[in-house]
Amino acid sequence: MTPSTDDISKFYDRLNSLGLFESDDERPRQLAPSLWKQRPLLQKILFVKIKAFNPDAFLERSLPYIKWLYSPYMLPVYLGLIILAFLAFVSNRMELTAQMKTIGPGSIPLIYVTIIIVTVLHEMSHGYACKLYGGRVSEMGFLLLYAILAFYTNVSDAYLFPDKKKRMKVTAAGIQNQIIIWALAMLVWRIMAPETIFNHAALIIVMLSFLMVIFNLNPLLKLDGYYYLVDFWGIPNLRARAFTYWKQRIFRIISPRYPQREFPERERRIYNWYGLAAMLYSTGFFGYILIKASRFLFFEIGILGVALFYGVMLYMMIEALKKAGFWNVVMSEKGFILKPRNWIIVLIVVAGLALLSLVIRMNLRISQDCLIYPIESLTVTSSDPTSVELMLDRGSGEKSVQRINLSGLDVDVLSIDPLVNEGDIVTNGQVIARITSSESEAQLAESQANLDRAKSQLELLVKGPRPEEISQTEDQIEQVRMKLAKSKSDLERSEELSAKGMIPAQQLENDRTSNEILKAELSFYQNQKLLQKNGARPEEIAIAQANIRAIQSQLDRLEQQLAANSIRAPFAGVVTALRADSTLITLARTDTMRIRIPVPEKEISPVKIGQDVKLKVLGYPGETLNGIVTKISGQTEKGVVQQVFIVTAKAPNTLGLMKPGMTGRAKIYCGKWPIFKILLWRIVRWFRVEAWSWY
Structure with missing residues (x-):
């Protein structure tokens, strides 16, 4: 089948768009x-x-x-x-x-x-x-x-x-x-x-x-996203062509005589933006790998390993520039480059940049991962049945531990009862937990009952008997008198009969005994009536009052003991944890938060108390939070890679976004330094301390 002219024309346009044709003005290519x-x-x-x-x-x-x-x-x-x-x-x-x-x-x-x-x-x-x-x-x-x-x-x-x-x-x-x-x-x-x-x-x-x-x-790596763009735009070898386009632009800057291939307007726009993005991404990704490899070699081998590694990298970069034709372009413009006027211009530009780096000042920022803590926290723990510990962390390094011993209490069944729930907002001094036992509760109830009984007895002594009681005593006296009168009459008759020998002597003795008993009973009721009319003696009231004071003292001691076993919040805050294990309650003050920033010892010198801190937490990446440095630890701790100082900052939590345990990234603003000083300071940090002893 013979193709039509239109088909041949389309086929030609397709091959030409793929760059498979050479124009007459192009140099003949070698194999x-x-x-x-x-x-x-x-x-x-x-x-x-x-x-x-x-x-x-x-x-x-x-x-x-x-x-x-x-x-x-x-x-x-x-x-x-x-x-x-x-x-x-x-x-x-x-x-x-x-x-x-x-x-x-x-x-x-x-x-x-x-x-x-x-x-x-x-x-x-x-x-x-x-x-x-x-x-x-x-x-x-x-x-x-x-x-x-x-x-x-x-x-x-x-x-x-x-x-x-x-x-x-x-x-x-x-x-x-x-x-x-x-x-x-x-x-x-x-x-x-x-x-x-x-x-x-x-x-x-x-x-x-x-x-x-x-x-x-x-799409910046030669994977599915990249090939989808190739198909979408219809430009095979997109990455290579975009790099070729940028190579021509750069070489034309070095040598205006460098031949430049013409591209359609659409392809130029695509090559321009895609090539720039791909170069920046590749450079950044390769630089990231380079930095990670450098740090690994630096800490595992030392400066010699880093120097050897960078030597190999430099050789490969020079070899890449050579295969790209960079050196040929530079050598073709050797005469232009070596002109004194051009060198003077270069020196002036370099001197100007150096002067600007001394004059222009920028904020030196030290950026590190951070961990967020409450400004104050109370942790109630009970690791064994004999004690409860209250650890109060004030955030400024001031920590106090109060230990409540339970072994001195005569307890049968002990329980520590939280009176709050997780997430509750508590006030300063509010009771958040109470330590109770069956024995202490029983003792308190018994003492209260004894106190009530003693007070009732004292009240009876002070008020005296009622009139009905006195009248009852008088009736009893009258009854005893009547019995005594009859007993006296019977005794007199018995004496007369005994004198005549008409009754036995034992009967006379019984009548005398009965008479004496009635006399004693009459005397008792008469004395009782007298006491009822006169009231209790001062000594009896004093004894009753002393008994009340003793019982009240015992009751106060028990109540104080229970009050001492009530755990109160030392500050206003939020209950962040409520568990059944050894840590019973965690209370945190969250209106202001602590920011824990581990700063490597090589970067600690410019950090001062009072400097501003800006941070972003992972939970709210769109929010920037502000703080201030409040403390720098006096000694180092072991970090992931190197020794670090713990820098503590304080940040207000007005919106309540920060929660204890959150992580993020913090930047410490160490003041404005000249650009030259910042660059020099960062370069110096790359070397070990031993390297400076070589000079």
Whole structure:
């Protein structure tokens, strides 16, 4: 079939847009070496590609069995699955975050296996999508991208698809697969019990899938996001072309005679912004790796290891500039560069910059991670049944511990009862807990009853008998008198009969005894009547009053003992914790918070008390909070990498955003310094102290 003129014209335009034609005014090109040889050593190290196998035959045989997964009818299923997983994630994000913190070194083998399985599924999705639209997949393998292990699938056949949407679907297939795997793992994690291996594996897949999606969406690395942009803009080798465009711009600044290739206006805009972003990202990412490697070598080997490392890096950078043609361009303008006038201009510019660095002053800021504490806190603990400890931390380094011993109390059943709930706001002096026992409560009740009884007896003594009682006594006296009169008459008759010998002597003796008893009974009632009329004696009242005082003293002692066992808040604050373990209650004053900032000893010299502090907490990244340095520790502590001084700052918590235990990033503003001094101070910190002894 003979192609039409229109088809040939479109084919020509396509090849020309891909840069596959040379114009007549371009220099004839020599046969280019292989792509591997063209790359500088630095790029060979940062981007290593290893072919593993050809998966085309396997994909061809297995495609009919999984083709239904790529059917449009599955789209609602996938969307529903993702929405359901997202809702599960939102409703359980706190539990998910807490469980992620439990992943330890023992999970490393499972993490590696999970990475391999998930990544292989990701790459297979690209391959199946390419095969679905009639392409070939001739290569799968490994990538070492900026020292990070990755996988790749060669789906370059997709560039031959005339339909742009199909090419983009092949590129997006991996990320779509990753999101579906994340959704499935999220639902499995939510359903399975936390102690099972399925829950643990699903948790790792959720975490890794999320990170891999974010990583692959980055268009500034040659991953899925980058290739999606290539398909969207229709510019193959976008990254290389953007770098070539910027190389030409930079070389034209050095040498105006450097030949420059013309690009369409649309491509120039894309190359301009994408190339700039890619260069800045690559430079920053490579610089981050460089700094981390430098610190590791510095602390493990020393200055010699760092010097050797930077020597190798410098060689690779010079070799990269050489392969890019930088030195050829510079040498072509050697005469222009070496002109005295140009050197004078350079020296003037350098001197001007140096002068500006001495005149312009900037804030020296020391930035470190920080931990937030309350300005004051009270912790009530009971590590053993015989005591309770109250530890009061005033925040300025002043700490006091009060110990309440329970062993001296005669107790049967002891309990420490909190009177507040977690989250309650308490006032200064409010009782927040009470120590009680069955014995002390019983003693208090008994003493109160004794006091009431003693007071009643005293009241009876003071008031005296009632008239009814006196009248009753008089009736009893009258009855005894009548009995005594009859007894006296009987006694006289018995004496007469006894004198005549008419009765026995024993009967006379009985009558005399009865008469004497009645006389004594009459005397008792007469004395009782006299006492009732006269009232209680002062001595009896005094004894009753003394008895009341003794009982009251015992009652006061018991009440004081109970009051001493009542735990009161020493300040107004919030109950932040209420537990049943050894730490019973934690009370915090949160209107002002303490900021704990570990500052390395190399950076402590400019830090002074009274300097401003600005911080952001992880919970509220959009809020900037202000504080002031209040204390610098007098000795160092062991940090993660080096010795640190603990700098304490105080920050008002007006909005209540800061909570005890929060973390964030704090910046200490150490005053305005000249730019030159700041740069020199930071460079000096790179070296060990021993290095200065070499001079």
